[in-house]
Amino acid sequence: MAQFLKRFRYHIAVFLAVAGPGFIAAVADNDSGGIITYSQAGARWGYLPLWTLLPITLVLIVTQEMGSRMGAVTEKGLAALIREEYGLRVTFVMMTLLVLANLTNIMAEFAGIAASLELFHISRYVSVPISALAVWFLAVKANYRSVAKIFLFAGVVYVSYVISGFLVKPDWKEAALYTVKPVLMLDESYIYMLIGMVGATIAPWMQFYLQAAVVEKGVTAKEYAESRIEVIVACLMTSVMAFFIVVACAGAIWSVHPRDLHDAKTAALGLKPFGDYAELLFAAGLFNASIFAASILPLSTANAVCEGMGFEAGVNKTFREAPVFYWLYTLLIGIGAGVILFPGFPLFNLILWSQVSNGVLLPLVLIFMILLINNPRLMNEWTNSRTANAIAWFTVVVMIGLTLALAGTSIKGIG
């Protein structure tokens, strides 16, 4: 037993050693929004959405790589670069949008916390305030990075989806087919799902978070090669998890009866092969994912805003030195957790909606990233390759197209 523990500890140590900004961003990426969106996609549409994962992975790698490269070369955050190149007004608009989108994301994380703990019969009026306080103190008082790594490790709960994905005996032939066969429909809920899938995987806040984390870690242009590998591996990992969540839900829920998910109980069916443990596993996974992202998001948002608008920021500053930072940070958590406590708040729809707001903001963030990273004055010889540019611009066009299509179909729906 002692021998086993020792080996176990060793493996954790190795894992934590390689876990850099890329990994943290990738794991935080499969947050409550991610899990629910993928589950919903599988439960409602079966294997159909799988085709999106290949292009999404490609785009994820390209965008994450761009962000970490910009961080390593300029040693400045994305918000600072936007401010220096495009002025205060543009930055202000971007930051306002980012705060709004991130606020829905933070709400979604607390909704995830509420939903997961309600499976354990813990009232949200208990779980949400306690989690909010814990998150607030975690970043301000504790050594945030070491705690983050614990959550990161707890992320292995996701492996249960891989196991489940096999145990539900999905139709592998169909799964394989739809992985490469794109299906397009001008159906409002289908487009909604597509934007959600992209928004869940490539969240705008991640671009800000990752670049800032690379700067903070002090990765330089020279050491950048290692970071690039980390980013690529982490992105692949994210997508593999997404794949199995969709497959598990398609096999366990859609094949029985295609439906929309409205609560955590049905979503937990994706882990049905675990029998009585399905809900437990699902709840543990969802809780971990939610609280991990909830502890990163408000901090990352407050940092980006202060960096862009030129306010003092950072948890190593006192409240007097950085009042705007602390107020913003506290309000984001307070509002994010507060709305969940309104009776009858539709937790599940909120989570899905947050991912769509990500998808809508994404093209805007990407446009700035592309413009910045192709500026040789900032990037020297590290500007984008033609392929990376093509993929990034293509994503922008597709996302704008999808957003317009969504707007179009919903207007038609109303009319």
Place this chain on the structure above:
Amino acid sequence: MAESFLYFTELLNLPVYDLKHRRIGRVRDAALVPLVHPSRVDRFLVGAGSVWFSVRYDQISLIGLDGIQLSDEKLFPYHSDEYMLRMGRDLLDQQIIDVNGRKVVRVNDVTLEVQRASGFDQLYVKEVDIGLRSIVRRLLQGAVPRKLIRAAQQPIAPNSIPWDFCNIVEADPQRRLRLNISHDKLELMHPADLADIVEELGPAEREAIFETIDSEVAAEALSEMDSKTQASILESLEPDVAADIVEEMSPDEAADALGELEEETSQEILEEMEQDDKTEVTELLEFEEDTAGGLMNTEYASLPDHATVADALVLLRENEELLENLNLVLLVDAEGRLTGAVHLARMFLAAGETTLKSLAQDPLISAPVDMSQKRVTELFDKYNIFTLPVVDKQRILSGVITADDIISVLRQK
């Protein structure tokens, strides 16, 4: 107009009128020519259609919120002038160093002072504005009349830095000369503050600062940073500049910094160093970073073990630079082997002819060069010591570890 100040954002887009009071264009930017005057707005860049004119400060008779009145009509088209510090392009939204407040700030706006003479108004840069008030002003500018903005911003407390305390960071050395930018003001700051500031800047700006400030200040600031940042800075400098800085650092810190570099780079820097410093640092570089040898430095006071208190005082007088961190005098035998250690405080109470040997602490605590960092830390804790002598396999004194080294180790965890 009664106000004696004008914000840069207000100046932007102000209409410019010629002698016959015809509007010829709007202000697009304004520039200082620091070689001529450090704070006077020397040029107004006026856009008329697609052409920009450059208006000199002495061609203007009146500056007000309603517009600018020229006193001269001989205007020249603007062509990029390397000697200009353009406020809109080079200052607004960029980071500058607030030397007095010891932090890096982002410029939201610039407050200009209007100095009036009869028919001859001039603008001088007074303050750089940061904080909420200037943000509000800038967001509203253009959408709301200027006078209304002034009223709207009143309730918000201003947050500005006097121009004298602003240090602009310019990475390009050529431009630095042309714009008369120096980093002298930075040398007045505490090295620890300077280190914090430099860590917030990008690599190019960082390099610029370290290239220009005094190497002693640079060394002190560098010593305050973690070794990764040290390495990336040293790497970016020319080897001879880097060598000058490394020479000023204490040998153990120099060795740590160089140890983080690639072999080739650290060799280049070592080549440029003076022989004495080079030997010391090279010796220290041999040791593993997380052992006693890697932690120690070679700045200590040692005497033969038959020496007296009087001898020790002579030694200290001759090596005043050691005093700051010294609390042990070490005793060695003829072969250089460590035989004892005497607390400085003990010597005060003893007569001049007392032998140091009789004052030596008992037991003598020392560490072998290959002792692990963890064990060394334990020794400091267990025996409550401030200085620990380090010896090699033959017990020959190699260096000392001081409490501040241990604090650095503990902080890194």
